Amino acid sequence: MKTVKEINQKIENGEAVVVTAAEMTRIVAEEGTKKAAEEIDVVTTGTFGAMCSSGAFLNFGHSDPPIKMTKTYLNGVEAYSGLAAVDSYLGATQINQNPEIGLDYGGAHVIEELIRGNEVELVAEAYGTDCYPLKNIETSISLEKINQATMVNPRNCYQNYAVAVNSTEETLYTYMGTLLPNFGNVTYSSAGELSPLINDPYFQTIGMGTRIFLCGAQGYIMGEGTQHSTDGERRNGVPTGSAGTLMLKGDMKQMDPDFVRGATMPKYGPTLYVGAGIPIPVLNEDIAARTAISDENITCKIIDYGVSRRSRPVIRETNYAELKTGKIEINGMEIPTSPLSSYKRAKMVAEELKSWIEKGDFFLSEPLINLPNRGHVVNPLEITRPSRLVKDIESKTVIITHPDDQIKDVARKLVDNNINHLPVVDNNGILEGIVTSWDIADAVAKGKTKLAEVMTRKVVIAREDEPVDVIARRIDKNNISGLPIVDKDNKVKGIITAEDISRLIGENVENENGEESL
Amino acid sequence: MKAWLRFLPSIVNKAIMSDAIKLFDIDFNILRAHITPRGGKMLVEISGPQETECVNYIEERGIQVTPIMKVVKKEAEKCIDCGACVSLCPVRAICVQDDWGIDIDNQICIACGFCINSCPTKAIILIE
Ligand code: SF4
Ligand code: SF4
Numbered sequence: 001m002k003t004v005k006e007i008n009q010k011i012e013n014g015e016a017v018v019v020t021a022a023e024m025t026r027i028v029a030e031e032g033t034k035k036a037a038e039e040i041d042v043v044t045t046g047t048f049g050a051m052c053s054s055g056a057f058l059n060f061g062h063s064d065p066p067i068k069m070t071k072t073y074l075n076g077v078e079a080y081s082g083l084a085a086v087d088s089y090l091g092a093t094q095i096n097q098n099p100e101i102g103l104d105y106g107g108a109h110v111i112e113e114l115i116r117g118n119e120v121e122l123v124a125e126a127y128g129t130d131c132y133p134l135k136n137i138e139t140s141i142s143l144e145k146i147n148q149a150t151m152v153n154p155r156n157c158y159q160n161y162a163v164a165v166n167s168t169e170e171t172l173y174t175y176m177g178t179l180l181p182n183f184g185n186v187t188y189s190s191a192g193e194l195s196p197l198i199n200d201p202y203f204q205t206i207g208m209g210t211r212i213f214l215c216g217a218q219g220y221i222m223g224e225g226t227q228h229s230t231d232g233e234r235r236n237g238v239p240t241g242s243a244g245t246l247m248l249k250g251d252m253k254q255m256d257p258d259f260v261r262g263a264t265m266p267k268y269g270p271t272l273y274v275g276a277g278i279p280i281p282v283l284n285e286d287i288a289a290r291t292a293i294s295d296e297n298i299t300c301k302i303i304d305y306g307v308s309r310r311s312r313p314v315i316r317e318t319n320y321a322e323l324k325t326g327k328i329e330i331n332g333m334e335i336p337t338s339p340l341s342s343y344k345r346a347k348m349v350a351e352e353l354k355s356w357i358e359k360g361d362f363f364l365s366e367p368l369i370n371l372p373n374r375g376h377v378v379n380p381l382e383i384t385r386p387s388r389l390v391k392d393i394e395s396k397t398v399i400i401t402h403p404d405d406q407i408k409d410v411a412r413k414l415v416d417n418n419i420n421h422l423p424v425v426d427n428n429g430i431l432e433g434i435v436t437s438w439d440i441a442d443a444v445a446k447g448k449t450k451l452a453e454v455m456t457r458k459v460v461i462a463r464e465d466e467p468v469d470v471i472a473r474r475i476d477k478n479n480i481s482g483l484p485i486v487d488k489d490n491k492v493k494g495i496i497t498a499e500d501i502s503r504l505i506g507e508n509v510e511n512e513n514g515e516e517s518l
Numbered sequence: 519m520k521a522w523l524r525f526l527p528s529i530v531n532k533a534i535m536s537d538a539i540k541l542f543d544i545d546f547n548i549l550r551a552h553i554t555p556r557g558g559k560m561l562v563e564i565s566g567p568q569e570t571e572c573v574n575y576i577e578e579r580g581i582q583v584t585p586i587m588k589v590v591k592k593e594a595e596k597c598i599d600c601g602a603c604v605s606l607c608p609v610r611a612i613c614v615q616d617d618w619g620i621d622i623d624n625q626i627c628i629a630c631g632f633c634i635n636s637c638p639t640k641a642i643i644l645i646e
Contacts, residue, residue, distance in 0.1 A: 048598070049600075050600075050638070177602045177636065177638075178602070178606055178632075178635075178636040180605075180606065185605035185606060186605065187602070187605065261598050261639060263598075263638035263639050264638055264640075265638055266635060266636050266638070271638070273598055273600070273638075326604070326613075326614060335605075336604065336605035336610070337604075337605055338601050338602050338603070338604045338605035338606070339600065339601040339602075339604075339614075340600055340601065340602050341600060342598050342599045342600045342601065342618070343599075343601075343618040344599040344617060344618035344619050344620075345598060345599060347618065
């Protein structure tokens with residue numbers, strides 16, 4: 001049994017024994033927990049991953065004449081300014097005002113730019129008051145010039161996280177990176193055995209006021225992060241899903257650009273790569289045993305991101321040892337894996353923190369109050385206007401056609417019924433393809449006669465139990481004007497068009513060629 | 519060898535490449551192509567014992583050949599070794615090193631551009 005005070009004394013004397021969490025795993029495997037608990041004082045952890053829920057409070061200082069900023073833009077990225085006159089909060093995922101830049105340069109990039117010491121353009125607007133008469137400002141700021149730049153991240157360092165795969169036939173661009181169709185790749189984001197909250201899964205040493213490594217500076221844990229949850233399934237003490245989170249703060253003026261990076265998840269948006277590390281004091285044998293967790297003992301779940309619902313299906317369980325081999329088996333196929341967080345930099349974080357402690361530059365702090373380790377669940381947001389499902393749409397008798405029908409008959413069907421889409425089905429009503437009036441016009445122009453030659457076989461479909469909003473997104477993304485509704489056996493039940501959807505959700509869904517549908 | 523071939527508008531329609539393939543019995547693989555009526559360029563892989571003769575032949579006929587060692591370049595200052603690109607490469611040209619750094623093997627790369635579009639820090643560029 002040791003105390004944090006005793007360990008700090010050892011740090012002061014330059015005698016503390018500090019190892020990284022990866023080293024601890026080997027030490028305990030070789031020497032056992034008892035000996036390790038006696039010999040090791042501190043275990044350092046680290047992670048370097050995309051953490052969307054990050055941002056910074058900035059205080060620009062007062063101009064002359066003064067201004068009460070109501071809108072502020074930094075290099076074209078809006079920061080929230082509904083605070084006192086010259087305070088604002090810049091969120092990492094805020095996208096650029098300029099639609100041509102959009103996702104490519106957002107809040108996270110501005111944060112990196114500031115930490116690098118670069119000048120950033122500030123544009124502010126105001127309505128003008130007696131005490132703050134100025135209405136517009138255009139100037140430039142830098143980290144050095146502004147009063148405060150405090151990074152405050154409401155949710156960082158997820159304890160564990162889902163592993164992503166995509167079962168659909170189209171590429172998906174997500175916060176878990178680019179997911180290739182038909183289980184083409186697998187992405188994961190946790191640093192595994194090096195990850196901070198995995199090494200103290202019941203928060204025996206971590207809580208409000210714990211001093212940590214944050215982007216190369218000494219930062220602090222403010223408390224549990226948003227969506228902190230404690231009661232999910234655990235294996236070897238470690239949650240098998242997202243679970244615990246942290247709210248962190250740190251002074252950007254002390255940060256090092258090597259440990260923070262603005263990034264853009266392709267077609268998803270900006271995010272901030274944050275390097276964070278937590279020192280865990282080895283106070284007793286139990287804590288030593290927890291920090292000895294190895295990649296193969298950390299279970300996580302591969303989730304199908306092809307289903308855009310809140311609860312997505314679990315494809316299988318895995319662990320970080322398997323993921324880190326670079327390939328994994330799903331349904332008999334060997335699938336390549338990608339980490340999204342940098343294990344190389346996570347190790348650098350843990351090593352850097354270790355060297356700070358060894359050099360006596362960093363002392364441990366005892367939390368004022370430990371993070372809660374039970375009783376926290378994440379509640380869903382219920383939509384008061386329930387989301388409508390495809391099957392709720394008033395169904396019209398579905399008009400269909402068969403692959404060996406003649407083009408001219410199909411053309412007549414389209415005209416007679418005043419429609420633009422016709423699902424093509426086999427004798428059992430199973431979907432085989434789709435044909436639009438445009439396809440028919442094209443076929444006539446090219447002198448084709450058989451429907452089978454012109455129909456589209458790769459059909460984007462809607463399932464009966466899918467929410468209409470999900471279909472709206474699908475129509476938008478595929479730039480189509482309508483899609484057939486099928487049941488679980490791929491039997492055609494109806495057709496849903498962009499127009500049906502606009503009527504239902506009151507949103508304008510763009511359709512192909514700007515044509516009117518149905 | 520991998521090389522960029524540049525064509526002038528006047529020879530876009532001529533069958534220089536197919537003649538060269540027959541004459542020198544080489545393996546010819548088109549990795550990338552941008553061809554317009556105003557000329558164009560192609561990234562190709564040419565291999566076989568008569569590689570050099572083949573290159574000389576097509577150069578003589580007006581195709582500009584620029585051999586390249588690297589197809590794509592990963593900028594070290596920008597890359598954070600996150601690994602997002604690794605599983606996207608269709609030919610497994612990107613791999614995780616022993617120190618967990620990420621490396622691209624240009625010998626294997628076929629310039630599909632997937633990693634370029636998917637890198638969160640835009641660290642990879644196509645060398646043209
Ligand atoms: S995706 Fe980009 S930043 Fe990540 S490892 Fe590949 S090149 Fe480096
Ligand atoms: S360009 Fe394509 S082939 Fe080359 S490394 Fe990138 S993903 Fe692989």
